[in-house]
Amino acid sequence: MLSGETNLLPQAELRALLETYGNNDTQLFFPHPRVGIATNFHDRAGATRRGAFIRYGGQLIAIYSSKRFAEKYSMNDVLGPRQSFAVRVVSLSGTVDTGQWERVLGENLKRSNPNSIVNLDSPEELILGILYGDILLVSKSVVDMSSRQWRSRRPSERPFFHPSALEPKFGCALVNLSRIRTDQWLLDPFCGTGSILMEANRLGIQSIGIDIAGKMVRGTLVNLRSFNLQSCGVVHADSTQPPVCGVDAVVTDLPYGRSSSTIGRSTEDLALDFINRLPEVLRSGGHACIVHPSELNLESLGEIELQEQYQVRVHKRLTRTISIFKNVGISS
Ligand SMILES: C[S@@+](CC[C@H](N)C(=O)[O-])C[C@H]1O[C@@H](n2cnc3c(N)ncnc32)[C@H](O)[C@@H]1O
Structure with a gap:
């Protein structure tokens, strides 16, 4: 997920980083101006840590319809046995109760992975939900770059x-x-x-x-x-x-x-x-x-x-x- 600059530089930087770290099969899509999805790309952490305009980098688990998420989907095998996790949800469009979404996503993860442990302070896994339109995009192993010391x-x-x-x-x-x-x-x-x-x-x-x-x-x-x-x-x-x-x-x-x-x-x-x-x-x-x-x-x-x-x-x-x-x- 890219930071909120209004010009094309964040997308251009991400494209350049994928060219630097990716291979011939790497492809990049922007389903939303602030969301880039790369396929066949392995050095996610390296690119994320370098990107001036990268806010979060993670491994995409799935793209859901947010309208039907609560009743319809299960997130089995996202977490390992006794793995601790925290959930963060950001909304890129409209006013949304992200706290409510964090609860919904957290409950789903706990139900689907019953041995996992919620740990908000130092989780082994940070799960990120990104909401836009009626899409909920969920990723794991998320690196949060928001506290960089510019x-x-x-x-x-x-x-x-x-x-x-x-x-x-x-x-x-x-x-x-x-x-x-x-x-x-x-x-x-x-x-x-x-x-x-x-x-x-x-x-x-x-x-x-x-x-x-x-x-x-x-x-x-x-x-x-x-x-x-x-x-x-x-x-x-x-x-x-x-x-x-x-x-x-x-x-x-x-x-x-x-x-x-x-x-x-x-x-x-x-x-x-x-x-x-x-x-x-x-x-x-x-x-x-x-x-x-x-x-x-x-x-x-x-x-x-x-x-x-x-x-x-x-x-x-x-x-x-x-x-x-x-x-x-x-x-x-
Ligand atoms: C826009 S400033 C660079 C500012 C720099 N990016 C920064 O963040 O501090 C351009 C610099 O080019 C230098 N400069 C001008 N003519 C030059 C030349 N022919 N060869 C090398 N440096 C030159 C100037 O002394 C000036 O320090």
Whole structure:
């Protein structure tokens, strides 16, 4: 189940995570905008823990008609002998007495699995019911991601602050959209205060940042150290001539002049110069996830193929585009 953002980013992130962790047979359906069902997908916990917009991840048991659930269905063999469990129900449409539904579902589970034990504080199994329309979707082995500590890494909480800094949740989603795995290398060529590097590092991804401003390079290092995120290098350089090649993913937020310096160049020039270097910087098959002003129209450039684009509101008065490219060139 995805969190309630109104744009398409949560679905896009889930799709990207399934591409990263799934196999050729993995398929994804969205029976509701906030519910994704994947088939032939095995690393559910890994994907759930990474997803910035994933609220709950679990194993689907069944999809019921909510109208007839109480009298009609039985949930045998959902729980093991003497296994403890708790039930949570969320409603995605209309005002519903979810407490009443938790009782109905709990009673059904107890009746169908008589040796199981209700334990609301530390259950071995968390059972989740999701209600929408007249559907009740039930899953088990549920991981609840609602208590993640985004707040402690917000720009205002970091020792080095700059108004261009991204929110950690957004930075984490960008990393995931790049389809990078934890054993790979990520580059942020315009790293600023290090928001993207921090999120990549937190997920166990090794990363390199580049910034043309010495102050930003030093600030990024201070931020990374203060959160004990060390598996990362930061280089003082011009990213239109990047001193790096063959990384697995590029994730970045382009400078756009007002609050982040472009050192006298237009964002468009910087973007095009950098994208021109992508065939060397990004390995074949790797993705580049680039946030840029919506007025800037980025397109495929040779083997750097534009694959997806999303519009997002970064904050109240600022809309940005996320463009995702893939290096479709054949590796040399
Ligand atoms: C929008 S900010 C990045 C903000 C960053 N995502 C964060 O959350 O802190 C863009 C950064 O690009 C840097 N920059 C501008 N021109 C550059 C260039 N040619 N090469 C490398 N960095 C550059 C600026 O100094 C600025 O720190």
